[in-house]
Amino acid sequence: MKSYLHRKGRVIDIAHQSEITGKYSELAARLALLANGWTVHQAETDEAYDILARDPLTGDYAKIQVKTVRQRIDRGGDLVVYAKKGNGTTYDLSEADFIVGVWVTEAGPRVFMFENRMIGEYWCKEASATERWVELSLTLDREVIAAA
Template identity: 75%
Template sequence: MAHISEVTGVYSELAARLALIANGWTVHSAETAEAYDILATDPLTGEHKRIQCKTIRQRHDRGGDLVVIAKKGNGTTYDLSDADYIVGVWAAEGNVPRVFIFENRLLGEYWCSAARASERWVELPLALNRSIYAEAI
């Protein structure tokens, strides 16, 4: 049986992929291991973007603030050749996950209050936005 941290990581990445697709991004699969988790095409610019997916943790000892730890396994931050964007997935127990995307600012941690998360980061709804896929008549 898989360890809970592995399950949580896979769950977060799948939620991130679903949210990106629901919001018009084209999500690609790599055949080889890469520094980024997801390669996706931005629906507005058509540019390919490298995305690092992280699970958001809620720090109850810090007033409920949300934190994204954006470090590699060796403890260093992701540089721009590793990831253009960070996607954070907040999967609170028993709730539908919330997915946020923000630019990689080369920080090891990204913080915000739960109340301001949608103001500070761009929230990607999981609901499919069919209108962005509708053909022009």
């Protein structure tokens, strides 16, 4: 039997909702990377990573895994990124150099990037998110792009 969520008079399949959230997060991550001068590539085949992108400063390619940031009200509002594959294992460095977490807020998405430390959960306080993780702006940075 399928699980459904009722919202605004509509019935939405929970699995479909999860897929939409994941795609939304990936598109927000791609937009943020592009806005900050990264060259973003689209794979023709399924890969362990979500995005392959080239760093505008070093020219190095990076494999990026995108995850949705969750706010844990039961943990004082801490932000958490669950960085595990479908089989419950963590991403090793051959699969992802960076994790990009997308926090969907009412004001719009906030995109954070940090190195893959091969752990299953990345936590921080909301107040220290910009100190612990690099926040990528969604606003196009024309200076970075012109310098690339």
